[in-house]
Amino acid sequence: MLQVVRVIALKYNNLSRSQRLTFGALLFLTWGMLVWQAAIYNPNAENTIPPISTTSTAEDTQIADNSEPMDQPTPDDDIPKDELDEKIGDEVVPNEYVVSSGDTLSSILNQFGLDSSEVYLLTNKNPALANLKIGQQLNWTLNDEGNLQSLTWAVSRRETRTYQRGENGFAETINTLKGEWKNSVLTGTLDGSFVSSARAAGLTNSEIHAVTKALQWQLDFRKLRKGDRFSVLLSREVLDGKNEQSELVGVRMQSSGKDYYAIRSGDGKFYDREGSGLAKGFLRFPTPKQYKVSSPFNPRRLHPITGRVAPHKGVDFSMPIGSPVLAVGDGEVVVAKFSGAAGNYVAIRHGRQYSTRYMHLNKILVKQGQKIKRGDRIALSGNTGRSTGPHLHYELWVNEQAVNPLTATLPRSEGLIGKDRSDYLTLAKEVIPQLHL
Incomplete structure (x- = not known):
C-alpha cells in the first residue's frame, strides 16, 4: 500500500501546475459528491421498514436535544366530536381503568402522569389497595392542580371502596350494597x-x-x-x-x-x-426504530420563567427530518393539516377509547377520513410549527386523557x-x- 502511495505522489509531482490544479479540483468534487450521497442516503426505501433497534446510532446522538417550547398548547379542540362523545361524554368519568395482569396501583396511576408521592400518600394508610385483582375497575378524579382528589375501587359487584382526599391524607369509605x-x-x-x-x-x-x-x-x-x-x-x-x-x-x-x-x-x-380478543394491538413506538427521547411526558411541567404549569402531554423523539412516522394502531385519520404551533399535524382515532397525535411533521402522507392499519406510514418527521429543532412530538390519549406513551398499558390482540x-x-x-x- 505504501509503495502505491509513493508512485501516486511521484506522478503528481511530475504534473504541470495547471494539471495539478485540475486534478485537485476533480478530487475535491469527487469527495464532495461522496459526502453528499452519504448524507441523503436512506436505507429505508418507500416500501421497506427496517427492524426496531433498541440502541441509538451515531446519527441519533449528533442531533440536538430538541423539545417542545414550554408554553406550547396541544390542539385539543382539533379532535372531532360525534354524538357519542357529546351526549354521554360528560356523564362518564374519563379516568377509568380495568386491572390487568401484572398491574399495581402505582404502575396504573404513574402512566397517567401521577407522581409516586401521590400514590404513596394514598396507599400509606390504605394498605388494602395492594390487593388489586384482575378485572376490578378503578375510577379517579383530579383537582385543578392535577393532584389525585378521589379514587373509587370496585372490589366486587357488592363492595365499592372510595378514597377521598382530606387534610390528613385519604379517608376510606366502604359501601356495601344489599340489593x-x-x-x-x-x-x-x-x-x-x-x-x-x-x-x-x-x-x-x-x-x-x-x-x-x-x-x-x-x-x-x-x-x-x-x-x-x-x-x-x-x-x-x-x-x-x-x-x-x-x-x-x-x-x-x-x-x-x-x-x-x-x-x-x-x-x-x-x-x-x-x-x-377484540382489541387491536398497538406498537409501542411510532417509528421503525427507537430514537432518543429528548423531552419526556410530563403533565406537571413548570414554565421556568412564569412558574405556571405548562404540561408536556407527549414524548419528543429526536430524529432527522424526513424519517418515517408510523401509525401505532388501526384507526381512522381525524386530523391531517397544518395547525399553528403543532405544525403539520396528524391525529388518529382508534376505536372509542384511544387516539394518537403526531406533530411537527415535514410531510403528511394521509388524508382526513382515511382508514389506516398498524405500521402504515402516515408522515415524515420534520421541524414545522413552533419547534426548537427536528423532532417528532407523539401523544397517546386514553378516554380523553393524555398518558405516558412509553409506559401505558397498550391494547393487545x-x-x-x-x-x-x-x-x-x-x-x-x-x-x-x-x-x-
Whole structure:
C-alpha cells in the first residue's frame, strides 16, 4: 500500500501546475459528491421498514436535544366530536381503568402522569389497595392542580371502596350494597342514531357507553343503518325497586345482516364467541426504530420563567427530518393539516377509547377520513410549527386523557387460552342464547 502511495505522489509531482490544479479540483468534487450521497442516503426505501433497534446510532446522538417550547398548547379542540362523545361524554368519568395482569396501583396511576408521592400518600394508610385483582375497575378524579382528589375501587359487584382526599391524607369509605342482582335483556332496532335508539330500548347513558366500548374494535357506530338490531344482556342491581348499578354481560349487534358479539370474561375484558380478543394491538413506538427521547411526558411541567404549569402531554423523539412516522394502531385519520404551533399535524382515532397525535411533521402522507392499519406510514418527521429543532412530538390519549406513551398499558390482540378459554366458552354458551333479537 505504501509503495502505491509513493508512485501516486511521484506522478503528481511530475504534473504541470495547471494539471495539478485540475486534478485537485476533480478530487475535491469527487469527495464532495461522496459526502453528499452519504448524507441523503436512506436505507429505508418507500416500501421497506427496517427492524426496531433498541440502541441509538451515531446519527441519533449528533442531533440536538430538541423539545417542545414550554408554553406550547396541544390542539385539543382539533379532535372531532360525534354524538357519542357529546351526549354521554360528560356523564362518564374519563379516568377509568380495568386491572390487568401484572398491574399495581402505582404502575396504573404513574402512566397517567401521577407522581409516586401521590400514590404513596394514598396507599400509606390504605394498605388494602395492594390487593388489586384482575378485572376490578378503578375510577379517579383530579383537582385543578392535577393532584389525585378521589379514587373509587370496585372490589366486587357488592363492595365499592372510595378514597377521598382530606387534610390528613385519604379517608376510606366502604359501601356495601344489599340489593338483588337480576339479569335483563334489552333489545332494539335502530331508528335514527344508536344513542337515541338505545335510550328508547331502556339503556342508561353509562350502559350505552359500556356497549360502545365493548364493540369499539368491530363497529363504527356512526355508520350503523336504520333497521340494524341489537340485544344487550345486563346484570342490574335492584334495591327498593330502583336500579342502583349495572354491569354489561354481553351484547349482540346485527348490522347489514352480520352479527357482532362481545361477551365479558372473568378478567373484565370482552371477547368474541370463540374467545378471541377484540382489541387491536398497538406498537409501542411510532417509528421503525427507537430514537432518543429528548423531552419526556410530563403533565406537571413548570414554565421556568412564569412558574405556571405548562404540561408536556407527549414524548419528543429526536430524529432527522424526513424519517418515517408510523401509525401505532388501526384507526381512522381525524386530523391531517397544518395547525399553528403543532405544525403539520396528524391525529388518529382508534376505536372509542384511544387516539394518537403526531406533530411537527415535514410531510403528511394521509388524508382526513382515511382508514389506516398498524405500521402504515402516515408522515415524515420534520421541524414545522413552533419547534426548537427536528423532532417528532407523539401523544397517546386514553378516554380523553393524555398518558405516558412509553409506559401505558397498550391494547393487545390476544385471545384466551387453556382453562381461561374453556371457562369462557362455557359462559358464552349461556350468554349467547339470551341475546335474541
